[in-house]
Amino acid sequence: MNSLKRLSGFLWILLGVAVVYLMARQAGTEIAAATKANKAVLDTKMFWYIIIPIFTPIMLGLCLFGWYAWKGEYDQIARDSEHLV
Amino acid sequence: MSDISTQVMSNSGTEETSTKGLMKVIMASSVGTLIEWYDFYIYGAMATTIAKQFFPQDNPTAAFLAALATFAAGFVVRPFGALVFGRIGDLIGRKYTFLLTLLLMGGSTFAIGLIPGYAKIGIWAPILILLLRFVQGLALGGEYGGAATYVAEHSPVKRRGYYTAYIQTTATLGFFLSLGVILTTRKVMGVEAFNDWGWRLPFIVSIFLIAISVYIRLRMAESPLFAKIKKEGKISANPLKESFAHKTNLKMVLLALFAAVMGQGVVWYTGQFYAQTFIERTLSIEFEQVRYLLCIAILAVTPFFLVFGAWSDKIGRKTIMMGGMLLAILTYRPIYKAMYHLADPKAKTEIAENSSVSKAVAVAATGDSTITTTTVKAFTDGSSSKVVKKETILADKSKPAPKAETTKTFWLSSFGFWMMTLFVFIQILYVTMVYGPIAAFLVELFPTRIRYTSMSLPYHIGNGIFGGLTPFIATRLVDASKTTENPGGDPYVGLWYPILIASVCFVLGMLFLPSKNDENVMD
Numbered sequence: 001m002n003s004l005k006r007l008s009g010f011l012w013i014l015l016g017v018a019v020v021y022l023m024a025r026q027a028g029t030e031i032a033a034a035t036k037a038n039k040a041v042l043d044t045k046m047f048w049y050i051i052i053p054i055f056t057p058i059m060l061g062l063c064l065f066g067w068y069a070w071k072g073e074y075d076q077i078a079r080d081s082e083h084l085v
Numbered sequence: 086m087s088d089i090s091t092q093v094m095s096n097s098g099t100e101e102t103s104t105k106g107l108m109k110v111i112m113a114s115s116v117g118t119l120i121e122w123y124d125f126y127i128y129g130a131m132a133t134t135i136a137k138q139f140f141p142q143d144n145p146t147a148a149f150l151a152a153l154a155t156f157a158a159g160f161v162v163r164p165f166g167a168l169v170f171g172r173i174g175d176l177i178g179r180k181y182t183f184l185l186t187l188l189l190m191g192g193s194t195f196a197i198g199l200i201p202g203y204a205k206i207g208i209w210a211p212i213l214i215l216l217l218r219f220v221q222g223l224a225l226g227g228e229y230g231g232a233a234t235y236v237a238e239h240s241p242v243k244r245r246g247y248y249t250a251y252i253q254t255t256a257t258l259g260f261f262l263s264l265g266v267i268l269t270t271r272k273v274m275g276v277e278a279f280n281d282w283g284w285r286l287p288f289i290v291s292i293f294l295i296a297i298s299v300y301i302r303l304r305m306a307e308s309p310l311f312a313k314i315k316k317e318g319k320i321s322a323n324p325l326k327e328s329f330a331h332k333t334n335l336k337m338v339l340l341a342l343f344a345a346v347m348g349q350g351v352v353w354y355t356g357q358f359y360a361q362t363f364i365e366r367t368l369s370i371e372f373e374q375v376r377y378l379l380c381i382a383i384l385a386v387t388p389f390f391l392v393f394g395a396w397s398d399k400i401g402r403k404t405i406m407m408g409g410m411l412l413a414i415l416t417y418r419p420i421y422k423a424m425y426h427l428a429d430p431k432a433k434t435e436i437a438e439n440s441s442v443s444k445a446v447a448v449a450a451t452g453d454s455t456i457t458t459t460t461v462k463a464f465t466d467g468s469s470s471k472v473v474k475k476e477t478i479l480a481d482k483s484k485p486a487p488k489a490e491t492t493k494t495f496w497l498s499s500f501g502f503w504m505m506t507l508f509v510f511i512q513i514l515y516v517t518m519v520y521g522p523i524a525a526f527l528v529e530l531f532p533t534r535i536r537y538t539s540m541s542l543p544y545h546i547g548n549g550i551f552g553g554l555t556p557f558i559a560t561r562l563v564d565a566s567k568t569t570e571n572p573g574g575d576p577y578v579g580l581w582y583p584i585l586i587a588s589v590c591f592v593l594g595m596l597f598l599p600s601k602n603d604e605n606v607m608d
Binding site (some may be wrong): 001004005008012015041043047049051053055058061062064065066069073074077 | 151157161339340342343351479480547550554557560561565592593596597598599
């Protein structure tokens with residue numbers, strides 16, 4: 001189980017990076033298309049201006065989670081909150 | 086003035102009296118939390134009405150999206166509220182912190198009820214609404230963690246899931262209360278007066294509810310565990326630093342967010358809110374039918390929060406939360422397809438003699454004329470529909486003709502109504518599975534000195550952001566799927582957002598979450 005946890009860490013890092021990249025690419029495509037068609041430009045921009053700044057730091061958190069998993073930090077989950085701090 | 090928490094502590098000699106005292110603690114905490122949820126959700130429950138009052142009406146979709154964005158703004162600031170008030174709660178105590186959040190929430194809700202509409206003050210209307218939504222979000226971000234921590238720190242070890250589940254019911258009951266107040270107000274004063282100014286009353290009523298809650302909360306004492314560590318001088322000097330700068334604790338914050346709360350958030354907001362958006366906007370079901378069926382489903386399902394909370398004390402939090410998530414992932418699409426089928430006129434047989442088409446022409450002083458075409462259809466299963474199309478013909482032919490406005494309303498048959506209620510019930514049942522045990526799960530993950538801060542942040546990112554943005558993102562996905570060939574778009578495409586988030590969370594949870602509950606929260 002621990003090796004599976006460690007291996008999956010790489011997957012979470014990749015997922016975090018991929019989501020940020022896909023969001024940025026999709027935002028670029030949609031804003032360009034809306035500007036070209038002069039249709040719902042403000043709506044499109046507003047949506048992506050809300051989504052990207054919110055989800056980018058969270059995805060960085062997912063990458064950090066993946067990094068910890070990759071390094072084996074989650075091999076032993078603290079069974080008692082006394083062991084946390 | 087008697088002191089509720091002191092009763093719990095001093096009466097702990099007998100099981101019976103301590104349980105009685107504990108129930109008082111739970112009720113005192115829950116009433117305030119329920120009212121905060123009420124305050125937060127009346128905005129969402131009236132998103133369509135608010136869109137008309139506070140946002141430009143040239144484009145109804147833009148107005149609706151803007152209203153949803155403002156609704157979402159309340160969710161997005163919740164993690165910041167968690168940081169600000171979580172820190173205060175870990176430094177000065179639980180009691181005064183959630184008294185403060187209650188006052189902030191009540192004050193801002195009351196103020197929303199008093200803001201003049203877009204027609205009167207223009208752009209200031211949406212700006213003021215946005216600011217007050219921010220205050221609401223901050224207050225809620227500080228409230229929940231405090232209430233859950235307060236109850237958990239009073240609860241006996243083997244019953245923590247059960248007792249904290251009372252706090253978990255408040256979110257759903259707060260939503261129920263908001264729907265109930267809206268329906269009653271609308272019924273009493275009539276639809277026209279409600280749409281004109283009556284919609285303000287549910288916001289204004291909040292000030293009385295808050296007064297009651299403040300009175301109850303003033304009678305509460307500090308959490309016994311917090312009082313104990315305060316007496317021993319073990320309070321954290323910097324809860325934010327301890328929570329997020331220490332790797333051992335940050336790891337648990339990330340684990341809580343990605344392996345539990347993220348999936349729980351999307352399941353919750355899909356069941357309770359996206360279902361409403363889907364029924365109301367995609368299926369065009371009549372306003373009152375939607376609220377009645379939601380109220381019935383919510384009331385019937387609420388006891389299951391306690392059932393799953395208690396069950397999690399016996400078989401573990403993970404099994405129940407992951408079970409709920411898996412069921413949601415596997416059944417969302419079939420459930421929404423069945424819901425769509427219930428209100429799909431194409432799948433029904435029309436009764437021609439009970440159907441009608443009528444036209445009315447109104448000519449304004451400017452010479453512009455409005456043609457209103459009303460098409461009423463009755464179907465053999467007892468359902469019916471009404472489509473009202475308004476076309477404006479301008480006297481000045483050189484100007485471009487405005488786009489025709491079409492309003493659709495569908496009334497479900499009796500069978501359809503109960504089936505729709507059942508489908509909403511099933512979705513909220515999944516909510517009770519993922520949400521019932523989560524307070525106990527989060528409380529057990531962190532130590533007393535930084536518990537308020539540490540558990541509040543992942544909770545509000547998971548619920549406020551991943552969950553709270555569900556209707557906004559799902560509606561946007563449906564809009565993006567609209568094409569010239571398919572102007573209605575794919576009605577189910579919005580479901581991919583909660584399904585994908587819940588799937589990632591399920592895999593993470595199964596791999597990383599411990600199966601056994603941590604019994605020690607006395608640290």
